[in-house]
Amino acid sequence: xxxxNQFQQHSWQGMTDRIYNKNExxxxxxxxxxGIRDLDDFCALVSxxxxxxxxxxxxxxxxxTRKRFGxxxxxxxxxxxxxxxxxxxxxxxxSVDNKIKRLTLNHEQIMAEVEExxxxxxxxxxxxxxxxxxxxxxDYLSQVCDWLRPHFSSISLEVQAxxxxxxxxxxxxxxxxxxxxxxxxxxxxxxxxxxxxxxRNFEYRLDTPDRLGKAGIHxxxxxxLLGLEDWRVDSSFVALxxxxxxxxxxxxxxxxxxxxxxPAEGFQSPNVDVSDRDFVQLITAYRIYNENVEISLSxxxxxxxxxxxxxxxxxxxSAGSKTDPGGYxxxxxxxxxxxxxxxxxxxxxxxMIKAQGFEPVWKDWDTIL
Amino acid sequence: MKTDSxxxxxxxxxxxxxxxxxxxxxxxxxxxxxxxxxxxxVTVALRRVHLQEQKDDVIAHLDIPNVKLLPxxxxxxxxxxxxxxxxxxxxxxxxxxxxxxxxxxxRYLLPDPIETLKATEILAKEDFIIxxxxxxxxxxxxxxxxxxxxxxMPLGAPIGTNQGLQTKAMLEIIIEQSNVxxxxxxxxxxxxxxxxxxxxGADAVLVNTAIAIAGDPVAMSxxxxxxxxxxxxxxxxxxxxxxxxxxxxxxxxxxxxQA
Numbered sequence: 001x002x003x004x005n006q007f008q009q010h011s012w013q014g015m016t017d018r019i020y021n022k023n024e025x026x027x028x029x030x031x032x033x034x035g036i037r038d039l040d041d042f043c044a045l046v047s048x049x050x051x052x053x054x055x056x057x058x059x060x061x062x063x064x065t066r067k068r069f070g071x072x073x074x075x076x077x078x079x080x081x082x083x084x085x086x087x088x089x090x091x092x093x094x095s096v097d098n099k100i101k102r103l104t105l106n107h108e109q110i111m112a113e114v115e116e117x118x119x120x121x122x123x124x125x126x127x128x129x130x131x132x133x134x135x136x137x138x139d140y141l142s143q144v145c146d147w148l149r150p151h152f153s154s155i156s157l158e159v160q161a162x163x164x165x166x167x168x169x170x171x172x173x174x175x176x177x178x179x180x181x182x183x184x185x186x187x188x189x190x191x192x193x194x195x196x197x198x199x200r201n202f203e204y205r206l207d208t209p210d211r212l213g214k215a216g217i218h219x220x221x222x223x224x225l226l227g228l229e230d231w232r233v234d235s236s237f238v239a240l241x242x243x244x245x246x247x248x249x250x251x252x253x254x255x256x257x258x259x260x261x262x263p264a265e266g267f268q269s270p271n272v273d274v275s276d277r278d279f280v281q282l283i284t285a286y287r288i289y290n291e292n293v294e295i296s297l298s299x300x301x302x303x304x305x306x307x308x309x310x311x312x313x314x315x316x317x318s319a320g321s322k323t324d325p326g327g328y329x330x331x332x333x334x335x336x337x338x339x340x341x342x343x344x345x346x347x348x349x350x351x352m353i354k355a356q357g358f359e360p361v362w363k364d365w366d367t368i369l
Numbered sequence: 370m371k372t373d374s375x376x377x378x379x380x381x382x383x384x385x386x387x388x389x390x391x392x393x394x395x396x397x398x399x400x401x402x403x404x405x406x407x408x409x410x411v412t413v414a415l416r417r418v419h420l421q422e423q424k425d426d427v428i429a430h431l432d433i434p435n436v437k438l439l440p441x442x443x444x445x446x447x448x449x450x451x452x453x454x455x456x457x458x459x460x461x462x463x464x465x466x467x468x469x470x471x472x473x474x475x476r477y478l479l480p481d482p483i484e485t486l487k488a489t490e491i492l493a494k495e496d497f498i499i500x501x502x503x504x505x506x507x508x509x510x511x512x513x514x515x516x517x518x519x520x521x522m523p524l525g526a527p528i529g530t531n532q533g534l535q536t537k538a539m540l541e542i543i544i545e546q547s548n549v550x551x552x553x554x555x556x557x558x559x560x561x562x563x564x565x566x567x568x569x570g571a572d573a574v575l576v577n578t579a580i581a582i583a584g585d586p587v588a589m590s591x592x593x594x595x596x597x598x599x600x601x602x603x604x605x606x607x608x609x610x611x612x613x614x615x616x617x618x619x620x621x622x623x624x625x626x627q628a
Binding site for chain 2: 219250
């Protein structure tokens with residue numbers, strides 16, 4: 001039994017119809033509902049029928065977020081360890097068919113990055129690599145966790161899908177959270193975006209959060225890329241996935257990311273346009289659907305937009321990010337995964353958070369946990 | 370009014386309003402709210418503070434005369450993890466007061482009764498003054514008392530929900546039976562809820578979300594202070610019984626007094 005069983009009871013077309021058949025009454029019912037909201041409520045909230053209710057959704061999302069998370073925003077920073085990758089992902093700068101310089105950081109380079117990152121006050125770190133098992137496999141990652149554990153309160157990982165025992169090993173080395181985005185839940189089109197490499201295996205990726213749950217990870221990050229397929233449909237599958245996981249692995253915490261595709265090497269524009277308005281509808285729908293899920297915002301979004309989103313349901317933000325290995329000390333832009341769109345320093349982002357009446361939280365975990 | 374102090378372990382408190390320190394829009398606001406509440410005991414999540422460093426900003430803002438820190442173990446999932454973080458808390462914050470919070474469920478943050486009982490038993494032997502956060506379960510409260518809890522902290526409703534005393538029927542039994550102070554924790558969303566708990570005979574209340582996310586946290590903090598005091602006064606003054614109907618006549622027994 002895994003999410004795959006449940007996923008197979010749904011079809012892309014069926015989910016599409018479910019969303020596009022919703023009317024204003026469905027939206028009003030979803031908004032007025034007391035207690036637990038279900039998948040149909042979520043479908044109503046992301047449907048075109050909900051667009052006239054955007055301000056109301058935003059206010060509700062704001063109130064729910066404050067109640068659960070208070071007037072605070074958590075900060076984290078990504079550390080890109082390597083851009084080596086054997087996959088082709090048609091939207092990603094690290095794709096194996098891109099003729100770019102490849103680099104995997106060694107101990108000395110990593111510790112230089114750590115020193116720079118720590119000088120800004122970060123305690124929550126997200127490690128990122130491409131998929132290259134010989135150079136950045138589980139043993140390399142375990143080693144890196146050992147090096148970083150004394151310096152950070154929380155270590156997260158955004159790398160290839162792994163086996164349950166790999167996750168267990170990494171947890172023993174101090175890992176406490178893993179981001180694993182399905183990219184799209186459109187199984188047929190998934191193959192076109194991922195024509196080569198281990199990542200081609202849709203079902204293996206789909207069941208990765210199950211393996212993480214079984215391994216006893218503290219936190220799992222879910223998400224679909226915005227810009228590949230219809231975001232209303234993809235996000236409804238994320239909602240389905242989340243509800244399944246929360247029932248199954250009730251001791252795990254969940255977060256959702258909304259990576260909107262950015263220009264990258266070999267990739268110019270997304271298939272599907274996701275407007276700022278759509279983006280706001282999606283964040284608020286996730287929040288109203290689930291009061292407890294963390295919602296994370298990266299520097300893929302621009303500074304003005306990020307400042308506005310702070311009050312709409314976001315709980316976690318990155319700041320001062322670089323998306324190339326060695327980016328904090330060497331900054332060679334030819335190595336990067338995608339272009340960032342908010343290049344303020346962490347200090348400037350923290351000042352913006354304070355100016356909006358929120359406390360920037362650098363530490364909300366501890367290695368003893 | 371004569372002094373009405375509260376003793377937990379070997380500590381004495383005049384104020385019966387304890388504060389949580391999460392969710393505030395700034396550390397200064399948190400500080401001002403604690404001062405306005407006149408609170409003498411504030412709980413701090415270990416996960417939020419830099420235990421190894423001297424200069425933690427949260428702790429610095431709680432350096433207020435007469436205010437004691439109550440470290441909490443929020444984030445731990447088992448008794449084993451709780452014991453470890455309790456020891457760390459005592460060492461780095463120099464206090465043996467401990468709010469024991471073990472919630473393996475990160476969604477509703479509901480406490481695990483089995484792990485809490487186990488950890489209380491271990492930590493009581495290590496001379497901690499333990500205030501365990503638990504569901505409003507009267508039997509569990511007695512069991513915790515037996516193994517050395519200094520107080521019990523049953524919830525009024527799931528933490529952070531502001532729903533008020535949803536567990537009222539169980540809280541009444543707990544208050545009636547307890548030999549240690551009962552601190553109603555979690556779910557208190559308005560000063561009227563705090564007053565209600567105090568009127569019922571709770572020894573203290575712990576409030577966080579309702580103050581931290583109020584439009585004016587400092588004013589709300591003062592409102593909670595007054596509600597807690599007034600609820601306590603009403604408890605001492607003995608509230609008259611409620612009646613569903615007026616008792617003007619006695620149709621069935623009136624004949625007894627008739628000549």
